[in-house]
Amino acid sequence: MNKLLSKILIALIISPLIWMLLAQQNSFKVLTISGKVSYKNSSSSTWKTLRTGEVLKMEDELLLEKNGYLVLMSSHGKTIEVLDEGTSRVREIESRLNNSQTSLGKKFTDFIVQEMMTNKSEKKEMKTFAAVVRVKPNHIESGIPAFTAFSETEILIKWYTYPYSSKYVLSIINSDKAAIFMDITEDTVYSFDSEKLKLNKGKLYYWYVFDADNPEVVSDTNSFSLLTEQEKNAISDSVELLNNELTSNRTPLNQFALGKYYENNNLNNDALDQYKSAILLIPESEELKKVFAKFLIKQKLYTLVSELLKDEDTD
Numbered sequence: 001m002n003k004l005l006s007k008i009l010i011a012l013i014i015s016p017l018i019w020m021l022l023a024q025q026n027s028f029k030v031l032t033i034s035g036k037v038s039y040k041n042s043s044s045s046t047w048k049t050l051r052t053g054e055v056l057k058m059e060d061e062l063l064l065e066k067n068g069y070l071v072l073m074s075s076h077g078k079t080i081e082v083l084d085e086g087t088s089r090v091r092e093i094e095s096r097l098n099n100s101q102t103s104l105g106k107k108f109t110d111f112i113v114q115e116m117m118t119n120k121s122e123k124k125e126m127k128t129f130a131a132v133v134r135v136k137p138n139h140i141e142s143g144i145p146a147f148t149a150f151s152e153t154e155i156l157i158k159w160y161t162y163p164y165s166s167k168y169v170l171s172i173i174n175s176d177k178a179a180i181f182m183d184i185t186e187d188t189v190y191s192f193d194s195e196k197l198k199l200n201k202g203k204l205y206y207w208y209v210f211d212a213d214n215p216e217v218v219s220d221t222n223s224f225s226l227l228t229e230q231e232k233n234a235i236s237d238s239v240e241l242l243n244n245e246l247t248s249n250r251t252p253l254n255q256f257a258l259g260k261y262y263e264n265n266n267l268n269n270d271a272l273d274q275y276k277s278a279i280l281l282i283p284e285s286e287e288l289k290k291v292f293a294k295f296l297i298k299q300k301l302y303t304l305v306s307e308l309l310k311d312e313d314t315d
Contacts (some may be wrong), residue, residue, distance in 0.1 A: 028056045028072040028090060031079070031113065034252075034282035035068035052287065058091045069282050071113070071253060079113050081251045112256045115291045140168075140209055140219040143188070145268035145299035147223045150194070151232050156269075157190045159209050159219055160303055167212035172197070175204050184212055194226055201226040220300060225266070235265050252281045256288065268299055279308070 030052050038047040042059040050062070056072065064070075064085050072093065073079050080097045082088070143158030157170060170190050172181040181197055183190070199205060204225050211217035227235070242258050259274030275292045282288060289308055296305045 027058070027075050028093070029075075030054050030056065031071040031073050032282075032285045032287035033068075033070045034284040034288075036065040037068045037070050038063040038065075056090045058089075058094065060090045061087055062090065062093075063087050069252065069285070073113065079253070081253050083251060112253060112260055112288075112291060115294065138217045140165075140211070140217060141303055142219055142222050142300065144222070145272060145301065146220065147266070147299070148268035148270075149225045149227050149231075149266040150269070151227045151235070151267065153194045153226075155192055155194050155224065157192075157207060157209075159188050161188055162211060162217055165211040165214070165217060168209045169212050169215075170207065170209050173206045175206075177206075180205075199226060202228045202231075222300075235267070252278045252285075252288070255281070256291070263295065271295065272299070272301070 030050060033050060033052055037050045039050045039054075039056060039060050039062050040047050041057065041061075047063055050056075050070070056062070062070075062082065064082065064087075066085055068083075068085065070082050071079060072082065074094070074097060078097055080093060082093060140162045141160045143160055144156070159168070167184055167186055168188070169182060169184050171179055173179050181192075202225065204223055206221050206223050208219045208221045210219070238261065239258075242261055255274060255278035259271045259278060262268070262271035262274060272295075275295060279285075279288060279292055293305050293308055296302070296308065
């Protein structure tokens with residue numbers, strides 16, 4: 001009888017511990033939030049504002065206002081986006097996660113998630129760095145990435161207006177540093193056909209612009225290349241697959257994943273457009289802004305960095 005009683009007591013003590021351990025294992029960490037998102041646990045009737053870094057348990061309940069958005073990571077390392085307005089239990093979200101399929105997009109989504117989890121202190125450093133570089137005298141800033149590959153024959157070059165400059169000269173040079181094209185324009189956008197200029201695919205070319213009346217006002221020397229047919233074919237199949245995934249499940253994180261794919265394949269101008277579109281959907285996601293800002297700084301797009309982070313608290 002005493003042995004039976006002892007076993008019952010041990011079971012009563014251990015069972016809650018096991019339940020608590022399982023509950024901790026089946027939890028979600030909040031990676032990023034945009035808009036107004038609240039939560040409450042099973043022991044409370046009060047809704048609390050959800051913040052990045054907090055951990056949600058299975059019995060917790062979420063409330064997303066209009067345009068609310070968050071990304072959660074499970075204790076097993078899987079991520080899921082929550083976009084549906086209204087209330088839902090974390091347990092319901094877990095069931096959706098378990099039923100989700102792996103895909104090519106997931107690989108690049110994982111890259112984005114890893115970047116989101118880096119040190120937040122980088123944000124202030126990025127904004128400060130961008131602000132300092134922007135005030136460089138006699139400098140025309142590029143409006144496209146410092147390096148990008150193009151998959152089409154039509155090449156579009158952009159730069160920012162420089163005060164008091166009314167005309168600009170665009171110069172394109174080859175890898176031997178010989179000028180192969182120059183033209184004067186009053187615009188800050190210039191397009192040309194690479195085939196008409198007889199540019200070779202797979203080769204690296206450079207470009208810069210300067211003030212037609214004051215050559216000391218000049219941009220950095222930027223570069224671009226043209227994809228070979230083999231490179232285009234290899235990339236186009238994956239892009240088609242990723243776009244099909246986006247069509248069936250167009251979410252901000254998936255759009256960032258496509259941007260990351262472009263970036264990994266040096267299609268940085270396409271990546272820029274993709275990141276811009278994604279960030280418009282979740283303008284209050286500090287973590288995804290930081291991912292975008294790191295890309296912009298790498299590509300020397302300092303004006304865009306300053307605009308992206310201008311409303312952020314740097315304290």
